[in-house]
Amino acid sequence: MKTPILSIRNLSFAYSVERPNAVDKVDFDILPNTVTAILGPNGAGKTTLLHLLLGLMTPRDGEILLDEKPIHTYSRRELSQWIGLVPQSESLQFEFTVLEYLLLGRAPYLGPLDQPGKEDIKIARQSLQTVGIGDLETRSVLTLSGGEQQLVTLARALTQQPKILLLDEPTSHLDLSNRNTTLRILDRLRVNNTTIVFTTHDPEAAALVADHLVLMRSGEVLNTGLMETTFTSEKLSNTYGTPVSVIRMDGLWVVKSMERLACPNPKE
């Protein structure tokens, strides 16, 4: 049995004292070089959990162990060399070129007065190649399409060379083909020794790439485990509060919503 790279122990968090816990008594492990999908409806606390894993906020209760040591014992700099983040949307106000933007990912390895050098540019170019957008290097990030911007943000996080990559709804703005491109890259990263954790409200995105699943609803984790045992009709229906059917077809998971809406159907 491999030792987990992240252990979440009885973790609770609330945004203020008077509000209920946004993440409530959450408990699970993440193994190295796996892809974990945190799946659940909107407002389930997925992003909050992701930000807790990043070390951005202090939990109310419980703890997170990174490589068997409490996450708060790491310095911010050490932490940024371990964990990278692809936020849901990166709202840039200034017209950085793709390369300039990617080089920001080298910050964890640079001193407070340093600027990225030749070696950093080489690493940035490699991550552009990894996500397959080498031709965009000199373009302004703001002029790119949504799909391209998502890949650029991913490449920026890869330039950081993190051991763990957290992604917040990486596919929610993307069309089918861009979604699959992004997921394919995640799949490749797992093979190259990166641990992936991503949130999504789309069961199909989870089914395409995840090997582990965390099902969340109203701040609580309902189920965790391997896809085979967790990605079931019953558990998904329970998570979303609406009837869902999971079918296994040619080694693929197919998810069907079984809700019958009262729309008039002339043939019946």
Add this chain to the structure above:
Amino acid sequence: MNKKLLNFSLILLPLLILAISLFMGRYPKPLFMPFSVLANDELAKQLVFNLRLPRLLTAALLGMSLSAAGGVMQMLFRNPLVEPGFLGVSQGAGFGAGLCILLLGTSPFLIEVSAALFAVLGLVLSYFIARRIRFGGWLLRLVLSGIAVSALFSSALGILKYMADPTSKLPEIVFWLMGGLYSVTWPDLLYILPVVVIGLAIIFLMRWRLNLLSLSDETAFSLGVAVGRERTLLLAASVAVTAVVISVAGIVGWIGLIIPHIARRITSSNAAEFIPVSMSLGAVFAVLCDDIARVAIIGEIPLGIITSLIGAGIFILLMTSRTIKFSK
């Protein structure tokens, strides 16, 4: 553009403009003083070394400070329309100067101290009110309280103006508010120098990290940035240089808004590249505007009016022109 050539011209251009400006003025006749006059005329020597030189150096520092601070604030607040004095600093300084003129008289030194004190007070008030606002992100709260504090100070200044003696004190206040370097001598320059040098050094050395601070807080955090601490340091450096130069020069508008924009257009949005260009262009712009202020008419046009006039003109041109398109 070739990088070495650019760096070289960034230093050379302001020095060249400064050197030429030393010979510009209205003595012995308008526009240019021939070199021979400086060599032979004792009064000319006095004029150039004791009045023009400190004044021009102050103008250069003023331009550098406001443009650097403007560039920093635009990135920190993720808003390209922010100006360095907007957190209550400019209006605070104006009120401080007005109060001093009304109560303590028109000694330039007292006005400077009072203006600087109230400029800092403006920032402190903005900061504490922002902490108490109960909604919105940190940046939005600072912007809101900055606007409110500026309005408070400007209305308080209005009351001072209304009470001031219209034949003696009121013109003094109004003239100070228009901004100008007419009273600057060596001691003024030495008074602003330490703050400006330290502040600009911090900004210059940490300029690449400004890019990180322009990202969302969680992304900056994920990149190992101590967001709160680094933002506070850069903000403090910008406000400090702005407060001291405003305290000697009065409210000189538009430099801090327009020069960073031009610098970005020439180079890139990468702060590592545009901040030095912004500093250099700021110095050139302020010195040239001060030349116009000194030379254009007998007496002098207040500097703040010239910078606003030319700055706003360039701004409109930049925003509307299709042909003025620099590197990207």
